[in-house]
Amino acid sequence: MVLLWCEEMLAQVGLSRKYGNQQDTKGLSINYSSPKEYEIADIEVKGVEFLDNNALISLSGLRVGDKIKIPGESISAAIKKLWKQGIIGNVSIYANKVEEGKIWLTIELTERPRLTSYEFVGISKSMQGELKDQIDLVRGKILTDVLIKNTQHAVFSYMEGKGYLNAEVNISQEKDTLLSNSVKIIIDVEKNSKVKIKDINFYGDDQFASSKLRSKLKKTGQRPRFTIVKDLFEKTLWVLNPKNFFHFASHREEVDKVALMEYLGEHVYVNVFKSSKYVKSDYEADKDLLIAFYNSKGYRDAEIVKDSIYAINGKQINIDMYVDPGVKYYFRNIDWTGNYIYTDEQLSKVLGVRSGDVYDLELIQKKLNFNPNGTDVSALYMDDGYLFFSVTPVEVGVYGDSIDLEMRIYEGVQATINKVTVSGNDKTNDHVVLRELRTYPGQKFSRADLIRTQRELSQLGYFDPEKVNPVPKPNPVDETVDIEWQLAERANDQVELSGGWGGFYGFVGTLGISFNNFSVRNIADFSKWRPLPSGDGQKFSVRLQANGKQYQSYSVSFSEPWLGGRKPNNFGISFTQSVTRSINYFATSPTDQGKLGLTGVTVSLGRRLTWPDDFFTISNSLGYLRYDRTGVYNQGQTRGSSHSFTFNTTIARNSADNPMYPRTGSNLSLSASFTPPYSLLGSNIDYNDPNANVYKYLEYHKWNFDMWYYMKLVGDLVLASKMHIGYLGSYSDKVGVGPYERFTLGGSGLTGQNFLLGTDVIGLRGYEDNSLRPVDNNGTPETTADDITGGTVFTKFAMELRYPVSLNPSATIYGLTFFEGGNNWNDYSQFNPYDMYRSVGVGVRIFMPAFGLLGLDWAYGLDPVFGGNTISGPQFHFTIGQQIR
Numbered sequence: 065m066v067l068l069w070c071e072e073m074l075a076q077v078g079l080s081r082k083y084g085n086q087q088d089t090k091g092l093s094i095n096y097s098s099p100k101e102y103e104i105a106d107i108e109v110k111g112v113e114f115l116d117n118n119a120l121i122s123l124s125g126l127r128v129g130d131k132i133k134i135p136g137e138s139i140s141a142a143i144k145k146l147w148k149q150g151i152i153g154n155v156s157i158y159a160n161k162v163e164e165g166k167i168w169l170t171i172e173l174t175e176r177p178r179l180t181s182y183e184f185v186g187i188s189k190s191m192q193g194e195l196k197d198q199i200d201l202v203r204g205k206i207l208t209d210v211l212i213k214n215t216q217h218a219v220f221s222y223m224e225g226k227g228y229l230n231a232e233v234n235i236s237q238e239k240d241t242l243l244s245n246s247v248k249i250i251i252d253v254e255k256n257s258k259v260k261i262k263d264i265n266f267y268g269d270d271q272f273a274s275s276k277l278r279s280k281l282k283k284t285g286q287r288p289r290f291t292i293v294k295d296l297f298e299k300t301l302w303v304l305n306p307k308n309f310f311h312f313a314s315h316r317e318e319v320d321k322v323a324l325m326e327y328l329g330e331h332v333y334v335n336v337f338k339s340s341k342y343v344k345s346d347y348e349a350d351k352d353l354l355i356a357f358y359n360s361k362g363y364r365d366a367e368i369v370k371d372s373i374y375a376i377n378g379k380q381i382n383i384d385m386y387v388d389p390g391v392k393y394y395f396r397n398i399d400w401t402g403n404y405i406y407t408d409e410q411l412s413k414v415l416g417v418r419s420g421d422v423y424d425l426e427l428i429q430k431k432l433n434f435n436p437n438g439t440d441v442s443a444l445y446m447d448d449g450y451l452f453f454s455v456t457p458v459e460v461g462v463y464g465d466s467i468d469l470e471m472r473i474y475e476g477v478q479a480t481i482n483k484v485t486v487s488g489n490d491k492t493n494d495h496v497v498l499r500e501l502r503t504y505p506g507q508k509f510s511r512a513d514l515i516r517t518q519r520e521l522s523q524l525g526y527f528d529p530e531k532v533n534p535v536p537k538p539n540p541v542d543e544t545v546d547i548e549w550q551l552a553e554r555a556n557d558q559v560e561l562s563g564g565w566g567g568f569y570g571f572v573g574t575l576g577i578s579f580n581n582f583s584v585r586n587i588a589d590f591s592k593w594r595p596l597p598s599g600d601g602q603k604f605s606v607r608l609q610a611n612g613k614q615y616q617s618y619s620v621s622f623s624e625p626w627l628g629g630r631k632p633n634n635f636g637i638s639f640t641q642s643v644t645r646s647i648n649y650f651a652t653s654p655t656d657q658g659k660l661g662l663t664g665v666t667v668s669l670g671r672r673l674t675w676p677d678d679f680f681t682i683s684n685s686l687g688y689l690r691y692d693r694t695g696v697y698n699q700g701q702t703r704g705s706s707h708s709f710t711f712n713t714t715i716a717r718n719s720a721d722n723p724m725y726p727r728t729g730s731n732l733s734l735s736a737s738f739t740p741p742y743s744l745l746g747s748n749i750d751y752n753d754p755n756a757n758v759y760k761y762l763e764y765h766k767w768n769f770d771m772w773y774y775m776k777l778v779g780d781l782v783l784a785s786k787m788h789i790g791y792l793g794s795y796s797d798k799v800g801v802g803p804y805e806r807f808t809l810g811g812s813g814l815t816g817q818n819f820l821l822g823t824d825v826i827g828l829r830g831y832e833d834n835s836l837r838p839v840d841n842n843g844t845p846e847t848t849a850d851d852i853t854g855g856t857v858f859t860k861f862a863m864e865l866r867y868p869v870s871l872n873p874s875a876t877i878y879g880l881t882f883f884e885g886g887n888n889w890n891d892y893s894q895f896n897p898y899d900m901y902r903s904v905g906v907g908v909r910i911f912m913p914a915f916g917l918l919g920l921d922w923a924y925g926l927d928p929v930f931g932g933n934t935i936s937g938p939q940f941h942f943t944i945g946q947q948i949r
Contacts, residue, residue: 099133102167108160110172113245115151123149124171134159134167142171151176151206176206177247180240186253195222207237207247219251227341229259230378260340261286262380268369269387271361277387280357282779283346284383342373342381351385358389362422364467365390393423396466402473406444411471414441423467428457432471436728442511445475449508451538451545452476479509482544488551492526492581493599499626500524503547509536514547521551522722524601526581528552528873529722554873556580557596558916576607578916584624601625617642627669634670634683661692662822670714679719685712691762691804691822706804708762712737720774724876724911725868727782731772739763741795751798759802766805767791770949780871784864786884788949790824791892792856806854807888809836809901812921812941813949823854826949828886830903830925831936838890839930855888857895860949869908876911882921902926903936919943 107126109117121127124142132138139157146152153174161168182201184192199218200211216233223231232254240246264286266274278286351368358366372384396419400408415431432441432455445453454474461468484505486497500520502513514534522529531552538545558578579596582604586597603623610616621638643661670683691706714735720726742761743751750756771787794801804822811834813827828836838855862884869877885900905923912918921943925936 099135101131101133101165102162103165104128104130104132104169105161105163105166106168108168108170110170111174113175114178115175120146120171120173126169132167146171146173151208175245176208177237177239177245178243179203179205179207179249180243180246181248182251183248184251184253186255191222191226195219198222201249207249212249215249215251219253223253223255225343225345227258227260227343228255229342229381230256232256257379259342259375259378260380261342262376262382263287264383265385267384267386269389271363271389277354277357280354281350282353283343284350285340287340287380342383347383354385354387356426358387360424360426362392362394362424363389364393364423364425391465393462394466395419395421395423395469396461396463397468398471399460399469400471400473402475405448405450405475411441411444414439414444425457428469432457446509446511447513449478449480449510450476451479451509451536452540477543479538479543479545481505481507481509481547482539482542483546484549485546486549486551489527489553491553491594491599492601493583495629496524496526496599496601497521497549497551499629499632501549503534509545517549519721521549523718523720525556525723526553526601528554529724530871530873552873557598573611574607574609576605576609578605579603613645615642615644632672634668634681636666636668636670636685638666640664659692659694660822662689663692664689668712677717680715680717683712683714683716686710687712689822704757704760706757706759706762706802708739708804710737710739720772725780725782725866725871725878726772726774726784727776727780728774730774731770733768733770735768735770737764737766739765743796743799758799759804762802762804763795763799764802764805765793765795767793780868782866784866784880786860786862786864788826788858788860788886790826790858790949793892801856806856807858808834808854809858809860809886809888810834811939812919812943824949826858826860826886826888827941827943828860828901828903829882829884829905829907829921829923829941830939831901831929832939835929836886836888836901838888838894855890857890857892858886858888859895859897859900860884860886861900874912877908879906879908881906882923900927901929901936907941916944 104126107121107128109120112120123145125145126142142157143155146155153176155173158170158172159167160170179201180203199215201215212235216235219233220231234252236250237247238250240248264278266277355366366389369386369388371386373381375381395417398412398417400411403411417428417431434440434442441455442453453476456472458470458472459467460470481503482505484501484503486494489497500517502517518532518534521527521532533550535548535550536545537548557580579598580603581598582602583597583600584602585600586592605621607619619638619640623634623636625632625634627633627635641663643659645659664687666685666687668683668685670681672678673680673682687710689708693704712735714733716733718731720729720731739762742763749758749760751758767790769789773785775783777783790807792801792805805824807824807826809826809828810831811827813825825834862882864880864882866878866880869879883904885902887900889895903923903925905921907919907921910918921941922938923941924938928935
């Protein structure tokens with residue numbers, strides 16, 4: 065047997081050749097110094113266990129009947145082809161027999177071992193779970209050097225992304241004694257210390273402060289400084305001043321630009337929400353963002369000349385960046401070509417860029433194609449059906465520090481919507497989705513209608529707002545477009561099962577259920593129960609709350625957003641019954657047991673408006689409430705029954721972009737409630753009689769104004785500003801304002817935990833529930849002759865800085881820090897917007913479809929209650945559901 069070629073692929077590739085005349089014990093002789101052509105008579109494969117012999121011969125490229133030269137390239141080529149498969153360890157090719165110009169070959173090889181299992185050492189189970197999704201290790205896979213190297217690289221990249229730049233990854237193999245030619249591998253990770261960025265230094269640029277440049281690095285941040293924390297504290301004190309806070313509510317635009325946008329956007333976000341760990345990929349992306357910032361300021365040729373990353377110690381590194389901003393450029397002339405529908409003047413007005421403005425090509429692209437904060441040129445065309453429109457800015461001349469631009473437009477033709485389809489609505493019926501669409505077959509394409517429909521579908525609450533995706537499919541040939549609405553259902557029915565301590569009332573249990581996508585018409589059709597009749601967008605809720613005899617509350621409500629199915633007329637009906645008792649265990653008669661009961665029913669009808677714009681809605685309702693007050697309740701007298709017939713009208717405007725985590729837009733609401741003015745209509749009640757039930761028929765007018773404004777600062781960092789004002793008035797001095805519908809402030813504002821029937825409970829974190837009541841000039845709580853303690857006027861202002869932890873539809877979580885202030889007064893003449901109870905704090909909100917919105921806040925009250933000398937101090941507050949005020 066003569067060895068023709070032998071190669072091994074172990075740690076390195078080795079090559080062994082035998083030259084000269086070789087002869088084995090059987091007398092086979094091949095002269096290597098004189099190549100000779102042979103015909104392959106037979107090929108045999110040895111040493112394999114799992115691989116197919118014929119497949120290996122085919123992979124080698126050698127065929128019986130082929131003529132090859134020995135020595136020659138055919139044998140070495142066969143070896144290389146087998147190695148390329150990555151499944152061979154050692155391989156040799158022998159000549160078993162040479163006779164009459166023919167040669168019999170043997171391919172002897174060893175297979176690489178197969179993987180039976182792997183395990184991690186040195187890292188947590190959570191890290192192991194994340195890594196298993198990133199490495200390509202599968203049981204039964206052939207273990208190659210490339211696979212081991214890729215695994216090692218993947219593990220190291222993962223650890224680097226976690227900030228462990230000094231991590232060490234070693235992979236060892238252990239032979240599996242149960243299976244032949246099989247191994248298991250151990251991935252040993254030595255994490256070592258995390259590496260943080262201590263300082264990011266900038267050199268070569270005197271145009272911008274280093275803090276400004278650091279703020280443009282989205283994910284690469286240095287360790288926060290004490291001076292930043294001190295500055296944050298000083299800015300917070302500025303906001304906490306009531307005059308400044310009220311000034312913010314009245315002059316939002318001025319304060320936004322001067323005090324909040326610059327500071328919050330560049331200091332709080334950068335130094336609180338940005339990590340200081342070093343991740344190479346994030347750092348490279350942030351360098352591009354830095355150059356983009358320079359470009360936006362006119363430095364078109366800016367570049368990072370060099371950067372240096374060096375270790376200070378085993379835990380910290382510094383980054384030095386040398387920047388050359390270059391020349392600052394300006395726009396000179398901007399010309400338009402290819403436009404026929406709109407004039408140059410019209411397009412230039414929308415563009416909003418003039419000769420002499422700082423050169424910013426990114427701004428130009430935004431104003432041309434999509435400007436989320438205003439109008440853009442594309443909107444002019446695409447909102448009028450010109451779907452195929454395009455515009456390309458071209459630099460046509462550079463003169464010193466000035467640049468000429470030419471806007472080359474292709475207008476195209478108007479596109480008509482052909483087909484509109486909906487996918488992903490597995491639970492919600494098609495008609496519920498289709499009635500919200502503003503993109504109909506046969507009408508001209510409009511980008512504005514597309515964006516508005518996306519918002520409307522997001523606001524329904526049936527679908528994941530982050531996954532409402534319109535997909536236009538243009539057909540240029542027939543000048544049409546098909547639109548597919550891709551949706552993802554999310555669970556939105558909610559169950560409330562909880563218990564809590566209600567102070568004087570002890571343990572209180574709550575059971576509630578809300579079906580937010582209910583279907584009345586399918587109640588009798590059990591085949592459409594999933595697991596209950598659903599899909600028509602109706603809402604049905606039932607809620608029970610009790611602790612036994614002292615407190616009980618029951619409520620049922622139903623709403624249909626499209627009454628009749630043709631127009632968005634919202635019909636609603638609700639019923640509630642509650643009772644709270646003041647039990648006197650030493651009472652000698654039933655009249656000594658105080659009780660306040662409330663029974664009410666409300667019917668409402670609302671509709672959408674088209675003026676001033678179609679974000680407005682109006683809702684009217686008729687309500688009846690009956691208050692039954694018996695015995696001695698709340699240290700008062702026996703009251704009897706009070707009846708309230710109320711007409712309410714509410715005008716609202718909601719342009720928030722997302723119901724769960726709004727980033728932009730606003731929500732305004734003005735509500736007015738009126739009862740008949742009985743005292744002015746000749747009531748037979750003697751209002752001068754001290755024993756008369758002057759509140760048998762309640763009369764009042766009540767006004768509430770609520771405002772929410774959402775402003776995106778940087779990324780998903782959002783500033784949410786809120787303002788609430790309420791006023792309760794009477795028609796006549798003979799009656800005055802009654803004992804019900806008043807305002808009390810303090811605590812979480814969760815009426816289910818306050819048990820104050822007939823009272824508007826306004827939350828104010830940092831103070832105990834219902835503790836903030838009107839006081840006189842001496843700081844003493846004001847009460848009327850009827851022991852009424854609520855106010856008739858209130859104001860509340862709040863600012864929250866929010867940042868999301870998770871926007872997953874199964875659990876939307878965001879953290880917040882807030883400042884808020886408010887107060888209430890017994891009469892509007894006492895109203896003083898600067899006289900507020902203030903608080904600051906932090907909190908978290910968790911929205912789970914099955915339970916709704918849950919909130920936990922830690923707040924610090926900054927003012928004493930009732931004129932005392934001790935400030936309220938720290939308080940914890942828990943909330944369930946979306947608070948109105």
